[in-house]
Amino acid sequence: MDIKQISYFLAVAQEKSFSKAAENLTVSQPTLSVAVKKLEEELGVQLFYSFSREQRLTDEGLRLMKGARRLMEAYQQTVEGVRVMDRNTEGAFTLGLSPLFGACFFGDLLPGFSAAYPNIHIEIVEDGANRIDEKVARGEVDLGVSLNTDRLTAAVERRHFTTQRNVALLHESHPLAERDSITVADLREESFAIFNHNFILHRQILDACHAAGFRPKFALLTSQWDFMVEMVSKNHAVSILPKPVLEKQSHPHVRCIPLTDSMKYWDIVLTWNKEKYMPRSCRLFLDYISRNLPPDDL
Secondary structure, three states: OOHHHHHHHHHHHHHOOHHHHHHHHOOOHHHHHHHHHHHHHHHOOOOEEEEOOEEEEOHHHHHHHHHHHHHHHHHHHHHHHOOOOOOOOOEEEEEEEOHHHHHHHHHHHHHHHHHHOOOEEEEEEEOOHHHHHHHHHOOOOOEEEEEOOOOOOOOEEEEEEEEEEEEEEEEOOOOOOOOOOEOHHHHOOOEEEEEOOOOHHHHHHHHHHHHOOOOOEEEEEEOOHHHHHHHHHOOOOEEEEEHHHHHHOOOOOEEEEEEOOOOOEEEEEEEEEOOOOOOHHHHHHHHHHHHOOOOOOO
8 A cells, every 4th residue: 555545545535436536636547446446455345336426435445534534644744844844935725714804803914924925825715604614614725714613513623813802883872872881682672784694693693682582683684894884873773793893994973882791702713624634835824823813802
């Protein structure tokens, strides 16, 4: 058994097809089939079986796949670890990032990293945190930025990024606008302007309202936080947003009142699929962020 056989096996397991795997590997299908057949003979087991025009893994194949992934990751990390990692390092990776997180925290982090590593390209995948979580779980992005929730699967590793306060946004004329703090229950009679279902904050607000004993009324569901602020400024709705957002989009007629219940904090994490190989360029970015974390607001 060698690394090439392992990589061929993993390619067939991923594509569920010898022809598709051969095309991705730029080898002939007979070459790939022979390599997998020799691997089966060497191990004395059947790794694949055909079903519904697909190559499915046997129990032995599934066990091999788990170990093979770890083996390939260790091999690639060992090879890359002997190379010099300096500002001339080249590479690329994908970063799953919601526009909200980008506006609040990455305006300095991304340019700072690019200045330190000018030859590393970051492809930003913008979406709501719910969908970013799904892309991380499927291995479609190398690194994601999300909220720390129970929705993250066991395959997803997480690392603390920052904890920030949530605030209620009220029009200056609102009866609660002069309070030092409020709870979600205080907003039971209001109409809300909040993020749509693609954002984890949407579910958190709904859960907080239900825990407080009411079903929220909606004036607006959107992906644009500045639209929410505008609705509040016109006294058409109230909203709940992370405090850092309002530092980017303040409005003279909007008051920000700290929350004291389950919506008090916004815990943000960096996430990645631990079963997927992380490119060296991405590991450099993760290390860079760890040295430049935004301060917690506790």
